[in-house]
């Protein structure tokens with residue numbers, strides 16, 4: 322019998338950072354997410370420029386199984402496309418702050434055990450404490466060929482941005498969850 326996941330999130334400290342950096346996705350998933358080492362560089366750069374970010378280790382009981390990083394943003398400029406600026410979707414979202422699930426991975430050894438779903442639940446619970454400010458939405462994005470992520474987030478309640486003109490070749494797909 323598989324045991325129910327006992328997932329919680331823990332802050333990154335000197336005690337767990339080496340283990341976090343050593344987590345790995347499968348070879349064919351490497352293009353879906355940055356390395357955790359690079360994500361921690363992003364976290365530093367983000368904090369250094371005054372933008373809040375919350376990186377966490379994902380634990381099942383005492384075992385480190387993954388990494389998730391959440392940021393807070395009120396600037397959709399990274400998402401603007403000229404053709405999108407006149408859309409109803411853009412008019413709706415612009416000027417609205419949002420949380421962003423910037424990075425998310427479960428180590429290849431621990432995937433498909435329900436840890437990812439439980440970790441996302443915990444992350445959304447954390448976001449709903451509004452640690453960096455109020456927001457109505459949580460946003461994330463994934464590579465178009467990442468079918469597992471697409472279906473997983475859809476089943477969790479995320480809805481893809483799909484106004485014509487939003488995407489350009491090479492763009493990740495963005496999806497939004499109402500908080």
Ligand SMILES: CC(C)(COP(=O)(O)OP(=O)(O)OC[C@H]1O[C@@H](n2cnc3c(N)ncnc32)[C@H](O)[C@@H]1OP(=O)(O)O)[C@@H](O)C(=O)NCCC(=O)NCCS
Pocket residue numbers: 346347350353354425426427428431432433434435436437438439461462463464467469470473476
């Ligand atoms: C996406 C990811 C975080 C999911 O983590 P996980 O712990 O394997 O997820 P879970 O076991 O909780 O499964 C979540 C759902 O995805 C499905 N799923 C997970 N891996 C799958 C796979 N390889 N093939 C098919 N379905 C899969 C599960 O069946 C499950 O659906 P269900 O709850 O309806 O049964 C993990 O696959 C991963 O780290 N992928 C590489 C990095 C990545 O793509 N990150 C997201 C970038 S935005």
